[in-house]
Amino acid sequence: MxxxxxxxxxxxxxxxxxxxxxxxxxxxxxxxxxxxxxxxxxxxxxxxxxxxxxxxxxxxxxxxxxxxxxxxxxxxxxxxxxxxxxxxxxxxxxxxxxxxxxxxxxxxxxxxxxxxxxxxxxxxxxxxxxxxxxxxxxxxxxxxxxxxxxxxxxxxxxxxxxxxxxxxxxxxxIVGERSGHGVITDFIRKLKENPAELEILGDGKQVKSYLxxxxxxxxxxxxxxxxxxxxxxxxGSEDWIDVRSIAEIVAEEMHLPNIKFRFTGGERGWVGDVPRMQLSIDRIKSRRWKPEIGSQDSVRIATRDLLKAL
CATH class of the missing domain: 3.40.50.720 (NAD(P)-binding Rossmann-like Domain)
Structure with missing residues (x-):
């Protein structure tokens, strides 16, 4: 091939x-x-x-x-x-x-x-x-x-x-090792620059699916x-996770327990942001495939892999 x-x-x-x-x-x-x-x-x-x-x-x-x-x-x-x-x-x-x-x-x-x-x-x-x-x-x-x-x-x-x-x-x-952009990468970069406070775009309530x-x-x-x-x-995965929970996972994996979160406010984190997203994967499941892990585990694995690469 x-x-x-x-x-x-x-x-x-x-x-x-x-x-x-x-x-x-x-x-x-x-x-x-x-x-x-x-x-x-x-x-x-x-x-x-x-x-x-x-x-x-x-x-x-x-x-x-x-x-x-x-x-x-x-x-x-x-x-x-x-x-x-x-x-x-x-x-x-x-x-x-x-x-x-x-x-x-x-x-x-x-x-x-x-x-x-x-x-x-x-x-x-x-x-x-x-x-x-x-x-x-x-x-x-x-x-x-x-x-x-x-x-x-x-x-x-x-x-x-x-x-x-x-x-x-x-x-x-989609998240994981070698990713160069996205919310996890942004949070890691911001916390490297300022381990005391993390800016979160929007209200932190945006919920999306991660794989x-x-x-x-x-x-x-x-x-x-x-x-x-x-x-x-x-x-995608069969569940979703909110942005604040992602921030908490990243802070936990970076061993920063006393982080202050600062929200920029608003339902959308930026122009073009979709505040709520979860895809139906029934079509590919009908072909007998489904993911072995969900959004939370995907975010945690990705965070660990990205931190190892630093």
């Missing part, structure tokens, strides 16, 4: 590469290293188990390397929800245009399958929680969520127009058993 992973030096991408290499697959990673780090996959490159191309998908020169590929895992994206409300253009370019260029390269080089990592934010402020894949109307409240929904539409159109198959995964909050990255990768590969033209799955 010849797999291509865009964004394969990033957080989720590098864990996916670890698993694909362990399965004995031929793996090509394409990453600009804007957010990813070569060191996350360096051992595979040094062992000649992974070919690596440093390239921006908005540029050229990477497309011909797709010839003969069986499947593309397209994880490369601009994941910064907050920044997309300040300067939308990089998010539009790195999500929508980059995905279009991947699809065009697939069409030209006859790559038959695409796996795309989408997000729970495509649902916006969903009125049904847990939110199923067929929820409507999908009204994103962030530019980031809107770009991912646009990518899903492009992928569906290419699959139906050009005979491709795709798997679209709408993720909850540890190894569980996420396992779900991604498991769902490939489905063979429809477009296969859409939510991937």
């Amino acid at each position: 010849f797999d291509v992973v865009t964004g394969g030096a990033g957080f989720i991408g590098s864990h996916l590469v670890d698993t694909l290499v362990a399965q004995g697959n031929e793996v090509l990673v394409i990453d600009s290293l804007y957010a990813g780090r070569r060191q996350t996959i360096a051992r595979h490159i040094d062992d000649y188990k992974v070919r690596f191309i440093q390239s921006d998908l908005l540029g050229d020169g990477w497309q011909e390397h797709l010839e003969g590929a069986d499947r593309i895992f397209h994880l490369a994206a601009d994941p910064d929800v907050r920044q997309s409300a300040i300067n939308p253009d990089p998010t539009l370019q790195n999500n929508i245009m980059a995905t279009y260029r991947v699809l065009e390269a697939m069409r030209l080089y006859a790559v038959p399958e695409l796996v795309f990592t989408s997000t729970s934010t495509v649902y916006g402020d969903a009125k049904i929680i847990p939110t199923p894949e067929d929820y409507a109307p999908m009204l994103p409240v962030s530019v980031y969520g809107a770009t991912k929904l646009a990518c899903e539409a492009l992928i569906s159109s290419y699959c139906h127009s050009f005979g491709m198959k795709s798997w679209i995964y709408r993720f909850a909050n 540890e990255v190894h569980e996420c990768v396992a779900a991604m590969l498991f769902a490939l058993r489905s063979r429809d033209t477009v296969n859409i799955y939510n991937i």
